[in-house]
Amino acid sequence: xxxxxxxxxxxxxxxxxxxxxxxxxxxxxxxxxxxxxxxxxxxxxxxxxxxxxxxxxxxxxxxxxxxxxxxxxxxxxxxxxxxxxxxxxxxxxxxxxxxxxxxxxxxxxxxxxxxxxxxxxxxxxxxxxxxxxxxxxxxxxxxxxxxxxxxxxxxxxxxxxxxxxxxxxxxxxxxxxxxxxxxxxxxxxxxxxxxxxxxxxxxxxxxxxxxxxxxxxxxxxxxxxxxxxxxxxxxxxxxxxxxxxxxxxxxxxxxxxxxxxxxxxxxxxxxxxxxxxxxxxxxxxxxxxxxxxxxxxxxxxxxxxxxxxxxxxxxxxxxxxxxxxxxxxxxxxxxxxxxxxxxxxxxxxxxxxxxxxxxxxxxxxxxxxxxxxxxxxxxxxxxxxxxxxxxxxxxxxxxxxxxxxxxxxxxxxxxxxxxxxxxxxxxxxxxxxxxxxxxxxxxxxxxxxxxxxxxxxxxxxxxxxxxxxxxxxxxxxxxxxxxxxxxxxxxxxxxxxxxxxxxxxxxxxxxxxxxxxxxxxxxxxxxxxxxxxxxxxxxxxxxxxxxxxxxxxxxxxxxxxxxxxxxxxxxxxxxxxxxxxxxxxxxxxxxxxxxxxxxxxxxxxxxxxxxxxxxxxxxxxxxxxxxxxxxxxxxxxxxxxxxxxxxxxxxxxxxxxxxxxxxxxxxxxxxxxxxxxxxxxxxxx
Amino acid sequence: xxxxxxxxxxxxxxxxxxxxxxxxxxxxxxxxxxxxxxxxxxxxxxxxxxxxxxxxxxxxxxxxxxxxxxxxxxxxxx
Numbered sequence: 001x002x003x004x005x006x007x008x009x010x011x012x013x014x015x016x017x018x019x020x021x022x023x024x025x026x027x028x029x030x031x032x033x034x035x036x037x038x039x040x041x042x043x044x045x046x047x048x049x050x051x052x053x054x055x056x057x058x059x060x061x062x063x064x065x066x067x068x069x070x071x072x073x074x075x076x077x078x079x080x081x082x083x084x085x086x087x088x089x090x091x092x093x094x095x096x097x098x099x100x101x102x103x104x105x106x107x108x109x110x111x112x113x114x115x116x117x118x119x120x121x122x123x124x125x126x127x128x129x130x131x132x133x134x135x136x137x138x139x140x141x142x143x144x145x146x147x148x149x150x151x152x153x154x155x156x157x158x159x160x161x162x163x164x165x166x167x168x169x170x171x172x173x174x175x176x177x178x179x180x181x182x183x184x185x186x187x188x189x190x191x192x193x194x195x196x197x198x199x200x201x202x203x204x205x206x207x208x209x210x211x212x213x214x215x216x217x218x219x220x221x222x223x224x225x226x227x228x229x230x231x232x233x234x235x236x237x238x239x240x241x242x243x244x245x246x247x248x249x250x251x252x253x254x255x256x257x258x259x260x261x262x263x264x265x266x267x268x269x270x271x272x273x274x275x276x277x278x279x280x281x282x283x284x285x286x287x288x289x290x291x292x293x294x295x296x297x298x299x300x301x302x303x304x305x306x307x308x309x310x311x312x313x314x315x316x317x318x319x320x321x322x323x324x325x326x327x328x329x330x331x332x333x334x335x336x337x338x339x340x341x342x343x344x345x346x347x348x349x350x351x352x353x354x355x356x357x358x359x360x361x362x363x364x365x366x367x368x369x370x371x372x373x374x375x376x377x378x379x380x381x382x383x384x385x386x387x388x389x390x391x392x393x394x395x396x397x398x399x400x401x402x403x404x405x406x407x408x409x410x411x412x413x414x415x416x417x418x419x420x421x422x423x424x425x426x427x428x429x430x431x432x433x434x435x436x437x438x439x440x441x442x443x444x445x446x447x448x449x450x451x452x453x454x455x456x457x458x459x460x461x462x463x464x465x466x467x468x469x470x471x472x473x474x475x476x477x478x479x480x481x482x483x484x485x486x487x488x489x490x491x492x493x494x495x496x497x498x499x500x501x502x503x504x505x506x507x508x509x510x511x512x513x514x515x516x517x518x519x520x521x522x523x524x525x526x527x528x529x530x531x532x533x534x535x536x537x538x539x540x541x542x543x544x545x546x547x548x549x550x551x552x553x554x555x556x557x558x559x560x561x562x563x564x565x566x567x568x569x570x571x572x573x574x575x576x577x578x579x580x581x582x583x584x585x586x587x588x589x590x591x592x593x594x595x596x597x598x599x600x601x602x603x604x605x606x607x608x609x610x611x612x613x614x615x616x617x618x619x620x621x622x623x624x625x626x627x628x629x630x631x632x633x634x635x636x637x638x639x640x641x642x643x644x645x646x647x648x649x650x651x652x653x654x655x656x657x658x659x660x661x662x663x664x665x666x667x668x669x670x671x672x673x674x675x676x677x678x679x680x681x682x683x684x685x
Numbered sequence: 686x687x688x689x690x691x692x693x694x695x696x697x698x699x700x701x702x703x704x705x706x707x708x709x710x711x712x713x714x715x716x717x718x719x720x721x722x723x724x725x726x727x728x729x730x731x732x733x734x735x736x737x738x739x740x741x742x743x744x745x746x747x748x749x750x751x752x753x754x755x756x757x758x759x760x761x762x763x
Contacts, residue, residue, distance in 0.1 A: 209752055518752050524715055
């Protein structure tokens with residue numbers, strides 16, 4: 001990285017707008033000389049570069065006491081910046097003060113521009129513009145403070161503050177380091193420059209991540225324990241759910257049974273009964289009607305008996321009856337009759353008795369409708385046959401065997417009378433008897449099924465009780481269903497919780513692996529830090545020693561070697577004979593400090609320019625020559641030297657001639673107390 | 686910015702601050718712990734680029750994600 005341009009507005013003695021362009025290093029021409037007398041603005045130039053790069057935080061670099069004592073308060077910063085403002089510039093056009101620096105970092109160009117106002121607003125509110133390769137860097141953050149911090153982060157990623165202090169320094173700085181115990185500086189340098197701070201911060205950050213993972217793992221284990229508990233609870237809840245469901249089913253079955261019972265009881269109530277009372281009266285009415293119909297039937301049957309006795313029976317001779325029956329047995333039409341023959345035989349005997357024996361009609365046992373019809377039809381038909389001439393080919397005496405001529409004539413005579421009225425009466429009477437029989441059966445059934453008032457009251461009471469029980473059952477079912485619903489809710493909640501815990505628990509394997517990785521990283525980083533420290537301390541030792549050897553005044557300076565304790569960073573110096581050197585001369589201390597700064601800068605592996613203000617300070621002639629010859633040309637890719645003509649004399653400029661890329665002078669106007677930067681050649685003209 | 690959002694780093698040119706010897710040392714140490722140089726180098730580079738940003742939560746998120754990625758690869762390799 002090199003510095004290409006520095007712009008200043010109202011920066012100390014640089015009143016108004018100034019631009020300093022630095023020559024690009026060419027080959028070994030890496031040194032940019034800027035010469036000026038003390039008090040003419042060299043230190044302001046160094047500070048301008050530091051503040052332009054680091055902003056207000058750069059004060060820690062340019063003000064060594066603020067670095068050591070932590071005095072970089074806002075008030076201190078404000079005072080510092082205000083002091084830097086050119087006297088009388090408060091009323092200038094906005095902004096009153098500005099610093100801009102252009103850097104080349106590999107293929108990138110970076111322009112940093114910082115502005116300040118002194119018109120009443122907070123001085124610390126500096127404006128920062130970062131232009132990267134021609135494009136303004138536009139951070140993602142929307143908050144002004146965050147945007148500033150992100151721009152600062154970009155700058156620090158390129159030029160860390162704690163690294164910059166070892167590249168931008170002045171003679172006073174070297175003197176301070178040299179006059180104090182260098183161990184502190186080595187410690188700071190090693191921690192920051194050697195990447196140990198970085199590794200320590202990384203280790204801490206990974207440790208934080210590990211702590212989080214450990215908590216997750218604990219949560220995972222806890223989740224596993226909770227899963228067991230939850231599963232037990234869910235199992236119990238599911239059992240309760242099944243139990244409740246079964247109970248509800250049982251209750252519903254019971255309710256259906258009660259409903260059936262109620263239906264059956266309701267069916268036992270008289271159909272169409274409008275009131276529950278008066279059933280006994282209805283029964284009495286039915287019984288009376290039965291009695292009346294029975295009387296009617298008795299009359300009808302008596303009439304039938306009369307008809308049979310008077311009109312038919314006497315016409316039916318005994319022998320003929322026997323013959324007829326015998327013949328009937330063979331008739332196709334009488335198959336049904338045959339099936340009832342067993343019934344017919346006693347009936348026939350009774351009929352025969354009534355006809356020929358006793359002759360009196362018998363109401364009981366009653367004849368069935370079919371029996372009476374059969375008898376009537378057969379008797380009439382038989383008598384018709386009897387009275388008909390015999391079929392062709394059959395002699396008349398064979399046709400009606402067993403009847404005398406008188407009998408036949410008498411029968412024929414009676415039949416003529418009987419068939420006229422008697423048959424019709426008998427037919428009507430039989431139908432009437434059947435109708436009465438039907439009515440009687442209906443009435444009897446009705447009476448049998450008709451409840452009494454007492455029965456009704458019992459049934460009604462039972463219905464009421466059953467209804468009460470049904471109500472209880474239904475309420476119980478409702479309660480159980482409510483319980484079931486509530487239980488379902490709890491169960492759902494537990495299942496969701498279980499799912500969450502299972503997910504947590506499932507993650508635990510991954511968490512364990514992450515934890516192992518974090519442990520490994522921490523261990524590796526810690527080991528690497530320790531070994532890196534040891535190696536880099538060795539390198540640092542070697543580099544300091546190398547530079548010290550180059551810069552030392554041979555024969556006069558007593559130091560020969562340097563040893564740094566890798567644990568305490570304690571720096572010990574030894575002479576040629578291996579004896580530890582306790583006291584160093586002022587020159588030796590400055591050489592040691594310069595060697596340390598150079599070695600630290602080198603070991604940091606940062607390709608930054610070196611800017612040295614008054615590098616030769618209080619050094620004697622020999623030491624100065626050594627630094628000019630051995631240090632400045634090899635210190636960095638670009639070395640900007642701010643020096644007085646006493647330090648870099650014409651002789652030394654000649655010595656450095658082949659390494660100098662540019663030579664500038666600070667021209668101070670004592671009247672206006674302002675400084676101009678000009679090319680040395682121009683001055684020479 | 687959400688906690689799990691990818692931190693937006695400023696455009697920093699990645700450059701290792703380690704010499705070849707030091708890279709070899711880190712590689713050797715990493716392999717002893719079933720890690721690779723790249724896995725650790727990414728962490729170091731990221732830590733470095735985040736320095737001074739005052740955004741520690743971002744690097745915590747990033748580190749956790751990086752650890753998760755390494756762990757996932759290791760689990761897949763098992």
